[in-house]
Amino acid sequence: MAERWRGRVALVTGASAGIGYCMAKALVQRGMKVVACARNIAPIQELAKELSDQSGSLTAIKCDVSKEEEVAAMFQAIRKDPNLGRMDVCINNAGLAHNAPLLSGEASQWKNMFEVNVLGLLMCSKEAFQLMRDSGVDDGHIILVNSMSGIRTVKSKGSHCYVATKFAVTAIREGIRNELREMKSKIRISQVCPGYVETEFVQRHHNEELAKAVYSSMKCLQPEDIRDAILYILDAPPHVEVNDVHMRATEQDF
Numbered sequence: 001m002a003e004r005w006r007g008r009v010a011l012v013t014g015a016s017a018g019i020g021y022c023m024a025k026a027l028v029q030r031g032m033k034v035v036a037c038a039r040n041i042a043p044i045q046e047l048a049k050e051l052s053d054q055s056g057s058l059t060a061i062k063c064d065v066s067k068e069e070e071v072a073a074m075f076q077a078i079r080k081d082p083n084l085g086r087m088d089v090c091i092n093n094a095g096l097a098h099n100a101p102l103l104s105g106e107a108s109q110w111k112n113m114f115e116v117n118v119l120g121l122l123m124c125s126k127e128a129f130q131l132m133r134d135s136g137v138d139d140g141h142i143i144l145v146n147s148m149s150g151i152r153t154v155k156s157k158g159s160h161c162y163v164a165t166k167f168a169v170t171a172i173r174e175g176i177r178n179e180l181r182e183m184k185s186k187i188r189i190s191q192v193c194p195g196y197v198e199t200e201f202v203q204r205h206h207n208e209e210l211a212k213a214v215y216s217s218m219k220c221l222q223p224e225d226i227r228d229a230i231l232y233i234l235d236a237p238p239h240v241e242v243n244d245v246h247m248r249a250t251e252q253d254f
């Protein structure tokens with residue numbers, strides 16, 4: 001990873017499991033000061049102990065990104081911490097799915113998906129940008145962990161609302177880019193759109209049986225594959241803004 005990120009501050013949302021956990025670990029190992037949030041921070045605290053001999057550091061903050069006051073409090077804590085006090089990289093990874101069809105699903109489940117996948121990501125991106133600006137960072141990077149569901153629909157009624165949230169993320173990626181260019185900022189924004197990744201995602205939000213069926217049907221992407229794509233994005237020279245990375249398991253047929 002580029003030497004210029006060493007000692008700088010990164011936020012990873014949704015870092016208690018899966019892609020976020022893998023990403024937080026990789027950035028600490030590469031010398032960054034990583035703030036990692038989730039609702040359950042016990043796994044992050046354990047990881048911090050495991051990584052205590054690394055040059056980077058890991059700070060766990062309990063934050064439900066769908067709650068405006070919790071997002072504000074997390075950024076306030078980062079601003080006030082003399083060891084942090086700035087923002088260089090923001091990886092918006094927290095996300096979830098519910099099985100909630102558009103014509104028969106529960107409104108509470110639609111709401112929860114939009115609150116976490118869209119509004120949470122938007123609030124963290126805004127706060128991250130403002131902290132970058134306030135701390136004089138003009139080469140920062142905002143990264144959105146989107147999905148192949150953010151660029152194409154699938155014939156799976158339980159997923160349609162999740163797909164809608166992820167299409168919104170694609171629109172946000174381009175919208176934030178437009179706003180950054182309008183203000184002549186050199187801060188970059190990128191998104192990664194993976195297909196199936198073997199994490200806790202399917203099990204958490206559908207069930208164990210479906211998770212086993214999905215993950216045994218093919219060699220799925222691994223969290224490390226997404227990590228490597230994000231490291232590639234972060235390593236691109238300052239004049240290169242990687243906009244979208246689309247990646248699927250070779251065997252995934254949709």
Ligand SMILES: NC(=O)c1ccc[n+]([C@@H]2O[C@H](COP(=O)([O-])OP(=O)(O)OC[C@H]3O[C@@H](n4cnc5c(N)ncnc54)[C@H](OP(=O)(O)O)[C@@H]3O)[C@@H](O)[C@H]2O)c1
Pocket residue numbers: 013014015016017018019020037038039040041063064065066093094095096116145146147148193194195196197198199200201202204
């Ligand atoms: N796995 C896939 O097949 C796949 C494919 C494409 C895209 N993605 C996207 O990749 C991202 C990460 O998913 P994953 O596969 O790593 O899933 P995962 O293993 O289920 O991990 C999800 C992470 O998000 C956190 N999270 C959920 N709701 C949150 C909230 N309200 N506030 C803060 N953190 C929250 C969870 O932590 P807590 O529960 O502790 O809060 C957990 O750390 C998501 O945006 C997902 O949409 C996944």
